[in-house]
Amino acid sequence: MPMITLPDGSKKEFDKPVTVAEVAASIGAGLAKAALAGKVNGKLVDTSHVISDDSDLVIVTGRDPEGLEVIRHSTAHLLAHAVKTLFPKAQVTIGPVIEDGFYYDFSYQEGTFSIEDLARIEEKMHELAAKNIPVVRKEIKREEAIKFFRDLGEIYKAKIIEDIPGSETLTIYEQGDFTDLCRGPHTPTTGALKIFKLMKVAGAYWRGDSNNEMLQRIYGTAWNDKKSLDEYLTRLEEAEKRDHRKIGKHLDLFHLQEEAPGMIFWHPHGWIIYQQIKQYMSQKILQDGYQEIQTPQLVDISLWEKSGHAELFKDDMFIVDTENSQYAIKPMNCPCHIQVFKNGLRSYRDLPIRYAEFSNLHRNEASGAMHGLMRVRQLAQDDAHIFCREDQIQEESYKFIQLLLDVYKDFGFEENLTIRLATRPDKRLGDDALWDHAEKALSESLKHAGLAFEVRPKEGAFYGPKIEFHLKDCIGRMWQCGTLQLDYNMPNRLEAYYIGEDSSKKVPVMLHRAAFGSLERFIGILIEHYAGKFPVWLAPVQAVVLNITDKQTPYVEKVVGFLKNQGIRAKSDLRNEKISYKIREHTLQCVPYLLVVGDREAEANTVSVRTQRGEDLGIHSMEAALALINAEIAKKGRIH
């Protein structure tokens, strides 16, 4: 007879096997109604699950994270149900839960789902939910399931089952006239689904392979209560206000135009930020033993053939024909850095050699891939290649990771960081033994640095595995910024060598590394991170000096001159406008310091200091105001 232990430690004994729903009912009517699923000995099950042995049981409701997942999963089914009702010829494929919601992919050859269809589908979903249709779990044999879905004309479902190995028993869920293959669990009835919204339609390849048919994906969100949904929608709206494309326009930082897709026109204020972070990094790596170099933009195709780029990266390269030869605009610096390395005889004593370069790279990105500053066709990386001996890999990797973490702290990125180890891709250079070696070395160095990371199979570069440092944008999309790549192949292909201790020629190992990744992308992330309110060291204009009336004009000019002399990016606003008007304008332009000057200040040689946030820092002498600004500049973007 099952003895059920509840989370609070209390025990309930039943004289016969019971379902999760029955246990919930025995506790209370409210809980019985709220129960969406159960967790028996840690395993998530339907409320119809029968418990026959002594077990631990948690009744899962919409308030639990698992319950919310069940809601979203069931809402995906409800979406499929509604689509099948309205568009009987659509075929179902997969419908997983994702962050904040779910999606469902359909194959619908007869047409496409429009925004208006979305509204109709959503209405139908509410209708089906209101009917409170029981959701019934059934076990079915693999072969039977294939036949079942084949007969329904659901070819994709049949394919999915065919790929499930062995003869294991599968489960299907029936709700009214709709049946879907699913592992479950699901809500007991469709009535549990009330708070949901379809968000957008998009294309998505069957099985994520661009050689396959493009399916139609419908994204939705679902919540346990109306308040959470509203909060989510507000969060989205707020996040969109931080969009770097919007802020970039508003703050006049850069623009893009049709004649140069994916290439940035940097405006004066944007270029200050760009120069600022570039100079910052330039100094940073100099201290770490790097040497900055500059190599050609246009290099004969023969070098790219030797390096392997022509074979494995050609689609991403811009090729230029001249009368006698073919050149490629460089998409990466590495082959050129190897040329500098080779220009001279290197001893093992010279290693490591660290060459850095910030020059522009061009990559012919797919037209649909471009995205503001985040994904562009012309970019500059804080790129460097470290040539070292096998026994130096560990230390060099560790040193770079420390550099990167230190840099990220200066921008306040401590929580936002996701680290991945991307291993050998299908299209690659070199033999597997080298890849084994390289992958191991990278994962060891991450472990040594005490960093948590996830492994991403097949996502490495064609010449070697890589560590990826990802930062999130305002709506949670992740962008790879920093990277550390270990390359045993390219130095060998391009015949780089050094003289070892035993006087023999040895091939150096090459580390490709960047902390920002592309400056463009990093600035995009920065804009969203700060919502345009840059810390003082990056702010394009650090202080504006404002007069109250014309009378103070000479004094304002004196203050601005003083600040500029001291290296502050200061300017005056002498317009014939009211002070509140000017303050509003510069506040919206995210100028960190507003120095107001009226007769009182002009007479006493002082300024009244107001910050972008609206704080009044009081009256200060010019020197004291300068000290305030400089102290803030020195902090950079550090949180701690």
Added chain:
RNA sequence: GCCCAUAUAGCUCAGGCGGUAGAGCACUUCCUUGGUAAGGAAGAGGUCAUCGGUUCGAUUCCGAUUAUGGGCACCA
């Protein structure tokens, strides 16, 4: 590259079932010299993305192209 959507003034956006367009902000001029988030008035500003088709007439309807947006695929 693929799917869907979008493209109107410097910016944010209206509008038109076919008769060449409108607001707010910004801009220019004038009045106002005002102490910490919008003072007032007047004026100027558009080949309605590009190219084609239908039509007496297209910014509007149709098609193509380009770019952008959301996804997918690919990648920093």
